Amino acid sequence: MIADNASRESGEDRLIAKYFRPLARHPGAFGLVDDAAVLTPPPGADLVLKADAIVGGVHFFADDPADTVAQKALRVNLSDLAAKGATPAGFLLSLALPASVGEAWLAAFSAGLGADVEQYACPLLGGDTDRTPGPVTISIAAFGTLPQGSMVRRSGARAGDRIVVTGSIGDAALGLAARLAPEGVRRWKLTSAAAEHLTQRYLLPQPRNALAEAVRLHASAAMDVSDGLAGDLGKLCAASGVSAEIEVARVPLSAAAGAALAGEPELIETILTGGDDYEILCTVPSDRLASFHAAATAAKVPVTDIGCVQAGTAPPRFIGRDGKMLLFKRMSFSHF
Amino acid sequence: MIADNASRESGEDRLIAKYFRPLARHPGAFGLVDDAAVLTPPPGADLVLKADAIVGGVHFFADDPADTVAQKALRVNLSDLAAKGATPAGFLLSLALPASVGEAWLAAFSAGLGADVEQYACPLLGGDTDRTPGPVTISIAAFGTLPQGSMVRRSGARAGDRIVVTGSIGDAALGLAARLAPEGVRRWKLTSAAAEHLTQRYLLPQPRNALAEAVRLHASAAMDVSDGLAGDLGKLCAASGVSAEIEVARVPLSAAAGAALAGEPELIETILTGGDDYEILCTVPSDRLASFHAAATAAKVPVTDIGCVQAGTAPPRFIGRDGKMLLFKRMSFSHF
Numbered sequence: 001m002i003a004d005n006a007s008r009e010s011g012e013d014r015l016i017a018k019y020f021r022p023l024a025r026h027p028g029a030f031g032l033v034d035d036a037a038v039l040t041p042p043p044g045a046d047l048v049l050k051a052d053a054i055v056g057g058v059h060f061f062a063d064d065p066a067d068t069v070a071q072k073a074l075r076v077n078l079s080d081l082a083a084k085g086a087t088p089a090g091f092l093l094s095l096a097l098p099a100s101v102g103e104a105w106l107a108a109f110s111a112g113l114g115a116d117v118e119q120y121a122c123p124l125l126g127g128d129t130d131r132t133p134g135p136v137t138i139s140i141a142a143f144g145t146l147p148q149g150s151m152v153r154r155s156g157a158r159a160g161d162r163i164v165v166t167g168s169i170g171d172a173a174l175g176l177a178a179r180l181a182p183e184g185v186r187r188w189k190l191t192s193a194a195a196e197h198l199t200q201r202y203l204l205p206q207p208r209n210a211l212a213e214a215v216r217l218h219a220s221a222a223m224d225v226s227d228g229l230a231g232d233l234g235k236l237c238a239a240s241g242v243s244a245e246i247e248v249a250r251v252p253l254s255a256a257a258g259a260a261l262a263g264e265p266e267l268i269e270t271i272l273t274g275g276d277d278y279e280i281l282c283t284v285p286s287d288r289l290a291s292f293h294a295a296a297t298a299a300k301v302p303v304t305d306i307g308c309v310q311a312g313t314a315p316p317r318f319i320g321r322d323g324k325m326l327l328f329k330r331m332s333f334s335h336f
Numbered sequence: 337m338i339a340d341n342a343s344r345e346s347g348e349d350r351l352i353a354k355y356f357r358p359l360a361r362h363p364g365a366f367g368l369v370d371d372a373a374v375l376t377p378p379p380g381a382d383l384v385l386k387a388d389a390i391v392g393g394v395h396f397f398a399d400d401p402a403d404t405v406a407q408k409a410l411r412v413n414l415s416d417l418a419a420k421g422a423t424p425a426g427f428l429l430s431l432a433l434p435a436s437v438g439e440a441w442l443a444a445f446s447a448g449l450g451a452d453v454e455q456y457a458c459p460l461l462g463g464d465t466d467r468t469p470g471p472v473t474i475s476i477a478a479f480g481t482l483p484q485g486s487m488v489r490r491s492g493a494r495a496g497d498r499i500v501v502t503g504s505i506g507d508a509a510l511g512l513a514a515r516l517a518p519e520g521v522r523r524w525k526l527t528s529a530a531a532e533h534l535t536q537r538y539l540l541p542q543p544r545n546a547l548a549e550a551v552r553l554h555a556s557a558a559m560d561v562s563d564g565l566a567g568d569l570g571k572l573c574a575a576s577g578v579s580a581e582i583e584v585a586r587v588p589l590s591a592a593a594g595a596a597l598a599g600e601p602e603l604i605e606t607i608l609t610g611g612d613d614y615e616i617l618c619t620v621p622s623d624r625l626a627s628f629h630a631a632a633t634a635a636k637v638p639v640t641d642i643g644c645v646q647a648g649t650a651p652p653r654f655i656g657r658d659g660k661m662l663l664f665k666r667m668s669f670s671h672f
Contacts, residue, residue: 010563034559035386035490036384036422038385048372049479051428080372090385128387141387
């Protein structure tokens with residue numbers, strides 16, 4: 001029992017103070033020096049709660065830039081808040097780090113996270129940092145607020161509603177495929193700009209939080225597309241007790257995905273069932289469609305009407321240009 | 337593109353439905369079939385938010401029983417809510433599982449978790465399940481409620497306040513030491529019941545949620561003891577801008593810890609600086625002490641007055657029976 005009762009600050013405390021305290025400017029985060037955070041919900045508000053983790057070697061590559069890894073971890077959660085119609089209020093971060101991760105990685109990670117804290121007005125409220133013998137594991141629990149009772153569920157779709165998606169579908173899945181097998185990019189004859197577009201879409205989701213209010217005000221059901229459009233639409237239909245028909249030719253594709261598809265028509269399955277789009281899929285009653293489109297235009301989020309909700313409980317049908325139904329080997333991505 | 341658009345349910349969906357949906361009976365969990373959960377805070381309430389993860393091989397042993405692993409993961413968070421004076425409202429679970437984990441493990445895990453959901457009235461609200469090439473990693477974000485502005489901070493301790501701890505200190509650290517080096521148990525000449533007591537205290541924390549209201553009503557500052565009494569008291573004092581003096585002879589020990597200490601006096605450092613106690617450390621103004629003790633008695637939580645808060649910013653002093661100050665090699669546990 002020699003030594004130094006004065007060195008109160010552990011290595012973990014030092015890391016938190018250096019890299020994460022600057023991201024925790026919400027008064028309820030208490031500068032990350034207390035055991036827990038406090039959130040005072042606005043009167044009449046519900047809290048929307050979401051947790052999603054990403055794991056090195058599973059959801060991102062070990063050599064991905066640390067700043068985009070941090071942003072992906074937060075954005076996959078922000079995407080859910082957006083699809084539910086909620087405004088971000090803050091998040092908790094549980095970070096498990098292998099010994100191989102040094103301060104340069106942490107500095108880049110916190111810089112990326114800090115940029116998104118600003119961009120999405122979603123402060124870091126608290127969390128913890130742990131050692132792991134496994135890969136970097138980032139667990140985020142994100143919180144949003146909305147007027148009581150107004151969360152947009154998966155279960156509200158009704159026959160006759162139109163089916164709408166934001167942005168473009170399939171880019172991230174093609175970006176991942178290209179990364180796993182670069183010869184694909186050569187076979188698809190993509191320009192380097194097109195290949196880079198797809199790669200970036202896998203690396204860094206662009207959640208549609210700007211559309212949250214429009215979804216809340218006008219959509220009958222919504223979810224974010226994270227496991228592939230086909231499978232996620234199937235889940236939304238199952239939750240709503242309805243069926244759906246999608247005109248595949250209307251599914252919005254980026255120029256890069258369109259070029260890849262032109263070179264290899266079989267890619268339509270990757271596009272429609274691959275994951276990581278982080279676009280919003282929602283159903284809108286036809287009498288709300290004009291208002292929804294106007295709100296989306298005001299929010300500068302591109303939206304495309306791709307089909308309609310139908311009565312029945314048959315799985316959603318994806319109808320090709322030839323009028324025939326597409327059949328997929330699998331409907332969506334699952335790690336299990 | 338052959339096959340079966342009808343098999344909408346992925347392996348992950350099936351696992352969640354089988355093992356976790358039964359734990360998600362809160363209406364805002366939507367049976368785990370939506371993307372997010374909803375919590376409607378009681379009028380006038382603050383939400384207290386806490387995230388803490390446990391990692392296989394770091395915070396528990398790979399062969400620990402899955403039911404107690406689940407309970408430890410939840411209870412380390414419940415312990416923080418208790419120390420802050422909050423009533424549990426629910427939690428989100430991010431579970432990363434290696435391929436080696438089978439359904440028997442998951443069944444035991446969810447049974448243990450379900451028992452605590454009942455015992456602590458803390459429903460599962462949502463979460464996600466992922467594959468990992470690393471060890472089992474369980475990240476929990478837990479939420480509590482309390483009247484607005486009433487969270488008990490670390491920073492409210494004032495000179496003259498008494499310092500109180502619940503239960504007994506050091507058991508879990510001795511249990512871990514015994515597990516890592518079983519010859520210690522022989523050297524300490526413990527009965528098998530005493531050794532088992534220490535082992536259980538490491539395996540399964542007993543958070544003091546029954547004391548939360550008493551802490552909220554009477555304590556000037558509080559935190560849970562998770563990284564060792566000495567270091568955690570140092571953090572509380574630093575946050576409050578005060579010093580403290582502890583009479584080591586008053587620190588409450590279990591019979592098992594007392595027996596070990598009698599056999600090996602040097603264990604006092606393990607007892608006072610080892611982690612995983614999950615007791616509450618709080619400071620109580622002297623004019624609230626009688627009320628606090630009465631409330632603790634009513635809550636059936638043993639509490640012990642171990643010292644007092646003092647002016648100054650010197651590190652807390654631990655004074656032995658001989659009147660001399662104990663010096664520790666390190667103040668608390670840190671993985672970094």
